Amino acid sequence: MSSDPWGRVDETGTVYVRTADGEQVVGSWQAGSPEEALAYFERKYEGLVVEIGLLEKRVKTTDLSAKDAQAAIDHIREQVDAHHAVGDLDALRVRLDKLVELVEARREQRKAQRAKQSDEARKAKEELVAEAEQLAQSDQWRAAGERLRALVDTWKGLPRLDRKSDDELWHRFSHARSAFSKRRKQHFAQLDAQREEARKTKERLVAEAEALSNSTDWGATAARYRELMAEWKAAGRAQREHEDDLWNRFRGAQDVFFAARSSVFAERDAEQAENLKLKEELAEEAEKLLPITDLKAARAAFRNVNERWEAIGHVPRDARPKVEGRMHAVERAIQEAEEAEWRRTNPEARARAEGLTGQLQAAVDKLRGQIEQARAQGNNAKADKLQRELEGRQALLDQALKGLQEFGG
Template sequence: MSSDPWGRVDETGTVYVRTADGEQVVGSWAAGSPEEALAYFERKYEGLVVEIGLLEKRVQTTDLSAKDAQTAIDHLREQVDAHHAVGDLAALRERLDKLVKTVESRREERKQQRAKQSDEARKAKEDLVVEAEQLAQSDQWRAAGERLRSLVDTWKGLPRLDRKSDDELWHRFSHARSAFSKRRKAHFAQLDAQREEARQTKERLVAEAEALSGSTDWGPTAARYRELMAEWKAAGRAQREHEDDLWNRFRGAQDVFFAARSSVFAERDAEQSENLKLKEELAGEAEKLLPIGDLKSVRAAFRSINERWEAIGHVPRDARPKVEGRMHAVERAIQDAEETEWRRTNPEARARAAGLTGQLQAAVDKLKAQIEQARAQGNSSKADKLERELEGRQALLDQALKGLQEFGG
């Protein structure tokens, strides 16, 4: 018979392990000496010690789930309770009991951590919703639109809440975005309507200006042109594809009248020379506004310069293109800056520009066909009339194409 502090082998080869409840049968050993039998079952005990040690380390140092840890503990406990090893089995049970408490503690920590993360995610999403609802009332179309897109990206990076809470918050968030988009669309629709109204007003002003261009009633007609100019400025900007053509016609009609008046009042050349000097000074003052920094302040400064410009009166005819060209270059730079800002907040403009270009091209093609037909029929009068109409349509088409190119199309 052989024995050690934790087990023994009797004369029949039966192996026992000592426990607090008395000896328990470990197994039988028929092949070999009793010492070999004890050594075999002591190695099985050491194997359990190693497995428990590894499990303890995994629980402490890895993200092993509580469920998987408990399954492993139960498996080891079954082996310990089966008494198929010789050693201090009570100590192993104590270690397993302690490990159960550790797993439960980790389970509770993770539960609290998940609750904390959920609370943080809820707070973050509530903050996003509140900001989105505030942005929904903003008139800063570009900045607010970009910020809303950024909020969507932030939202996507946050963990989901419970379905009900997540759906409720997303509904508010989505509703705020929709409300902003609706207001933005209405704003630009109104802006388009204002530009169309301005175009109609300027068409009327052009018609009257052209009708007055042949007048020799110098005083009243000049006064009326000043009134027409004030109405022109008050009308606002028409669509880009119409504005320059209308202005050229309007300004051209005035040029005809004032050129005639200048020829009659040649004695005013001296006064006009002085006007030229003043306007050259104003043109220089206007040119100092470039390059444009703060659009709003530049626009206000140019308006002040332009009011003084208009108050000065006419300059010698041969000098006017150059000095007015200097002012117009500054004005065009300001208008381009305004147009660029407007285009950035109006993505529908390109589509409309493309549509208008197509319409104008069709009109030009149709006129060309009608001219050919009139020539073929020998109707020169009709052909000449259509040629004049074609020139106007072609000018509009050229302007529309230029505008479309500026959109990158």
């Protein structure tokens, strides 16, 4: 018979291991000496020691799940409980019990960590929903729209909550975005409708102005033109691609009438010269509003100047384009400031700006060709008139190009 501190082999070849509960049969050995039998089962014990050591390391240093760790522990415990090894099996059981405690502690720690992450994700999503619902009432269409898109990206980067909570919060978030989109769509639809109504109104005013252009009923017709001008201003702005053309036709019809009236009332030249002086003073006053820093104040101040301007009356025909051009330049600057503010809120502005720029460039190129032709024919009066029109169109083109720069192109 052969033995060591943890096991022995009897004369029949039966191998025993000593445990706290007494000796347990390990197995039977007939293939060699008792020492070889003990050595064989001691090696099996060492294999269990190594296996437990590796599992301890995995539990402590990796993200092995509690479920997988417990399965591995149970597998080793089955081998220990089967008593097929010689060694301190009770010590192995103690190590396995401690490992179970560690796995449970890790399980609770991860559970707490998941709960914390879930609470943080819930708080973050509730904050996103609250901000989205606030933005849904905003009239800052461009800024609010960009911020809502950023909130969506932030939402996508957050962990999911339980299905019920996540669905409820997402429903509120999605509803806020939809409400904002609906309001923005209604706003621009209303704006487009207003501009279309203004275009129709101005078409009617242009038609009447052109019909009156050959009238010789000086007093009544001049009064009617003043009324038409008031109606024009009250109509608001039409679409950008129509506004300038309508204005040129409207103003051109008035020019025909007032030019004829001026030729008849030549005696008013002295009065018109005084009017010119007054209007030049008003033009200078208006020009002091540039550059525009406070749009609301500039608009009010210009309206005041313009009311006094309208009250003055006509100036000599040859001086009118220059002095009116000065006032129109200020008015255009105010309009462009308004357009810039409008464009920043209009997702369709870029396409319109590009279209207008192309139209204006074509008009400028055409006028330059007409000027060259008039000069070649010796018709300097026509060339000078076309040159003034070119200056106006060029100013509009410059403003349109400047507007495009706001879009980065």
